[in-house]
Amino acid sequence: MNAERITPIDINANQAVKYADAILAERSEQARRLKYLGGGSFGRAVGVTLENGREYVLKLLLAPDMMEKECRDLRLLRENCPVRVPAVLYSRPCDDKIPADAYAMEKIPGKSAVTDICLFLSSKKRRLGFADEVTSALHAVHECVNGTFGDTLCPRHTDWLGLYKPFAQDILTRTHAAVRRGELSQSILSAAQAAFARFDDIFCEPVTQACLIHGDLNVANIMVDKGRVSGFIDPLNSMYADREYDLFQFDNLTGKRFFLADTYIAKYGASRNVRAKLAFYGLFNEIYCYFKAGTLFPAIMRPLVKNMRTQLAAL
Ligand SMILES: Nc1ncnc2c1ncn2[C@@H]1O[C@H](COP(=O)(O)OP(=O)(O)O)[C@@H](O)[C@H]1O
Ligand SMILES: [Mg+2]
Known part of the structure; x- marks a missing residue:
């Protein structure tokens, strides 16, 4: 509970899709479709559809030090919630190529x-x-x-x-x-x-x-x-x-x-x-x-x- 200002990394919707594309290329995954889903102050979510039809969501985190907590909390909530909470599939820390931490999660159906x-x-x-x-x-x-x-x-x-x-x-x-x-x-x-x-x-x-x-x-x-x-x-x-x-x-x-x-x-x-x-x-x-x-x-x-x-x- 610390109210210090966080300056978010500046990533717009188009850039988010480009970074998602780069992450998929690194993983040798073929994307059929990448779609920007939305985001608020500290997140950019991109919907991924692979050539084999599998779907998931990639989320870029615009503040440092969020990823460990967000992934852990998703896991903890998933274990304790009767309604579906997305499973975390993989995570990718930021580097010279992609300035934001990113993680992939199961896609929840609907809107x-x-x-x-x-x-x-x-x-x-x-x-x-x-x-x-x-x-x-x-x-x-x-x-x-x-x-x-x-x-x-x-x-x-x-x-x-x-x-x-x-x-x-x-x-x-x-x-x-x-x-x-x-x-x-x-x-x-x-x-x-x-x-x-x-x-x-x-x-x-x-x-x-x-x-x-x-x-x-x-x-x-x-x-x-x-x-x-x-x-x-x-x-x-x-x-x-x-x-x-x-x-x-x-x-x-x-x-x-x-x-x-x-x-x-x-x-x-x-x-x-x-x-x-x-x-x-x-x-x-x-x-x-x-x-x-x-x-x-x-x-x-x-x-x-x-x-x-x-x-x-x-x-
Ligand atoms: N696991 C998911 N399955 C389906 N849609 C998702 C998932 N995660 C995010 N989204 C979509 O992306 C939007 C933004 O993601 P969210 O995690 O809420 O970002 P923020 O932290 O910026 O609010 C959500 O409102 C939702 O429409
Ligand atoms: Mg949200």
Whole structure:
């Protein structure tokens, strides 16, 4: 949980396909088709179809030191998730020829739920069915527990809040500085300040169980095929954590339309003040992402600030 800025390696869609082609040539694999699939701040995914018809996905990682963790977390989640998580097939560290680490993984059928317009427009019953499938699978992941909290590679904290509160304090300190530099707005700072001032009220219940979390399960990282959930992809910051630290992403993008967080809470229960906690986790995570990647998405940030104020008023 380190908010230091990472400057991503600059690779566009065309270059990603060219690098994928070079990796295949190195492996003496014949590609019939290479297709750019998409990517966010730190990834570029390319779909590979080989001459023999076999398909897989090559992902280039735009930040150094991501590959070991991402591959390990995919394996760990795959072992503990009833919904398919792609198997890692091979990895290739960066060198003079290709400036980004890359790994290959099994292709999940279907498409990202965020792009499935039929699912978005489907009946409430259908959307609740989707939420039921997603939350059952995520809860199974959360049932993988550990004796200590922290990064999956080195979980060494005995207390969740002892790990999370200094992180939130660091984000707040950095937010002050970013507002002074004119990078972030005063409204973000005042919401974060007001929330941090109530930290001990919001987090009044101790977190007793360290649960495996995906870390970035928003609807863009849920795959759907023929109306069913076909896979979870793209873990980020997977940890042994408060399991509620895995729920705030559900409300980002179109997640609310599918009642994802509500369904999880109704099925599996939640701690006192869960709404305020999710608002806090969501706001501080979005500010953290700004520091990490340098990109601010007002369409995501604005509702998080508003929700934080609403939850504080209701506390
Ligand atoms: N294993 C996979 N199977 C099928 N499609 C995938 C797979 N991995 C990634 N994709 C596609 O590529 C897009 C970007 O990949 P993702 O791993 O989410 O990158 P980022 O880390 O940049 O968000 C996804 O939204 C999805 O459409
Ligand atoms: Mg993604």
